[in-house]
Amino acid sequence: xxxxxxxxxxxxxxTDALALIPDRLAAKIDNVAVFVEERYQPEPWEAPDTVLxxxxxxxxxxxxxxxxxxxxxxxxxxxxxxxxxxxxxxEVVEQVTVTVVHEVAHFFGIDDATLHRLGWG
Numbered sequence: 001x002x003x004x005x006x007x008x009x010x011x012x013x014x015t016d017a018l019a020l021i022p023d024r025l026a027a028k029i030d031n032v033a034v035f036v037e038e039r040y041q042p043e044p045w046e047a048p049d050t051v052l053x054x055x056x057x058x059x060x061x062x063x064x065x066x067x068x069x070x071x072x073x074x075x076x077x078x079x080x081x082x083x084x085x086x087x088x089x090x091e092v093v094e095q096v097t098v099t100v101v102h103e104v105a106h107f108f109g110i111d112d113a114t115l116h117r118l119g120w121g
Contacts, residue, residue, distance in 0.1 A: 002084045003092050010079050011036060013093045017100035025108070028061065032073040032107060038080045053081050054099040062109030075103040 005013075014036060021029070040052040058073025077099055086092045102120050115121050 003086045003089060005079075005083060005089060005092055007036070007079075009089070010083075010092070010096070013096040014077060014100065016093070017097040020097060021101075021104060025104075029104065029107060031070070032058070032075060035074065035076045036079050037076055038078065040076075040078050040081065051078075051081050053078055053085075053095065054103045056103040056106035058107065060109035061107060073107060075100075075107070077103075 014034065018026075018034065040050065040055065042048055042050040055076045055078075056073070057076070059070055064070075077096065082092060082095050082099065086095055098120060102115055105115055105120065112121065
């Protein structure tokens with residue numbers, strides 16, 4: 001059964017998850033915006049029932065050159081999708097943390113296979 005949570009409570013969970021990023025890593029995160037949206041809207045080439053909990057969009061740190069034109073990277077968490085799979089507020093907090101770590105890891109160039117192997121899938 002999906003959990004109900006106000007936008008303020010969900011945003012607080014995201015803020016708390018971001019605060020868990022170790023300082024030495026957080027210091028390297030630059031030009032990244034974090035957003036919360038209700039649901040992911042699949043691209044035309046994706047299955048219409050595609051569900052994402054989070055999404056990183058940008059140029060991973062490991063692939064960057066000197067792109068003066070680069071827009072800020074973007075991490076989006078999808079509130080409704082996360083709430084749908086959780087039964088308690090504590091599960092939401094835990095899933096938000098996993099999702100934040102997962103998407104931030106993509107910023108650092110870590111791929112899905114590695115994240116799943118490490119338990120952050």
